[in-house]
Amino acid sequence: MLGIIGIVLIFAMVFGGYALAGGKMGIILKALPFELMMIAGAGLGTFLIGNDMGVVKHTVQDIGKVFKGAKWKPSDYRDLLCLLFELIRLARQSPVAIEEHVESPGESSIFSKYPKVQADKIAVELICDTMRSMSMNYDDPHQVEEVLDKRIEALEHHRMHSNHALQSLADGLPALGIVAAVLGVIKTMASIDQPPEVLGKMIGGALVGTFLGVFLAYGFMGPFASKVKAVVEEDLHFYQLIREVLVANLHNHATNICIEVGRQNTPAHFRPSFVDLEEALKSVKQEAA
Structure with missing residues (x-):
């Protein structure tokens, strides 16, 4: 919603101010189709040259993040903490019983309680791979934390491709605007014998x-790139929460303490309150009883 409001505000302030100052829209409207063809077409061409097909598809999909915002909401963080609580508690009570949930998360009765988390392949893999390695005695907290850090860093690097592609396009658009303007001057010089008007x-x-060129770069592409980066960084907090809880578990803290470590490491605007989380965990315990 904010993205749409921003776009409307840009057009209203720029062209409204121009019109109120006495500017004539006729000149802009007459030249706009041809200038847009040159600048947008050349921009698209440079975008295709500078990126492979995977990045192109990913960037087109990520533009939607400008309007949708972050994937994970506060309720999703609460659900994730409840899921991890159930898994850790079961793993400590019965290491054998946890295997069916880790090996087949798609059919797990625990994962199925949290369908949005279950549908996220990366979150499920982080949880299941780590808990599976624990059952194989790969349980050094520092080594596991390093592995999880590298996986999250690799994920961040991959998801930032769209930001880099959009930012490169934003950097190039002003220069492409100059190219279009120079061509217009060349055209003008060929008609130098015409009257001044x-x-x-x-x-x-x-x-x-x-x-x-400047308008598209700083009014749209640059802000789009910044928004995509911000959303990617926000969504990564979800996976970092998984790391915090599972590493705390490897330090043999009590299950409630592991979950509290995760809650306190959740960004403030997504963090469930202590009371809300306690109520959710009580419900989980009652269902399991």
């Missing part, structure tokens, strides 16, 4: 190219 309109049309 004709030349003025032609020069104005050429300058639309410079305007459009």
Whole structure:
């Protein structure tokens, strides 16, 4: 919603201010289709040259994040903590019983209580791979933490491709706007014998190219890149929470303490309150009883 409001505000303030100052929209509207064809077309071409098909598809999908925001909501963090609580408690009570949930999370009665977490392949793999390794006596907290850190860093590197691609496009658009403007000046120079009023309109049309390149770069592509980066970083907190809880478990803290460590390491705007989490955990215990 904020993304749509931002776009409307950009157009209203830029073109509204121009019109109120006495600017003539006719010159812009006449030149806009041709300038947009050159700048947007060249921008798309450079985008395709500079990225492979996987990054192109990923970037197109990630543009939706500008309007949707982060995938994980506060209730999802609470559900994740409840899921980890159930898994850790069961693993300590019966190491054999946990195997069916870790080996087949898609069919697990515990995972199925939290369908959004269950549907996320990365979250499930982080949980199951770590708990499986614990059952194989790979339980050194520092080594496991290092492995999880590397996996999350690799995930971050992969998901930042869209941000880098959009930022590169934003950096190049002003220069492409200058290219379009220079071509407009060349066209104007070829008609130097025309009267001043004709030349003025032609020069104005050429300058639309410079305007459009800067406008698209700093009004859209740059903010899109920043928003995608912010959303990726927010979503990564979900996986970092898994790391915090599972590493605390390897330090042999009480199950409630492990969950509290995770809760306190959750970003403030996603963190469930202590009371809310306690109520959710009580419900989990009652269901299991």
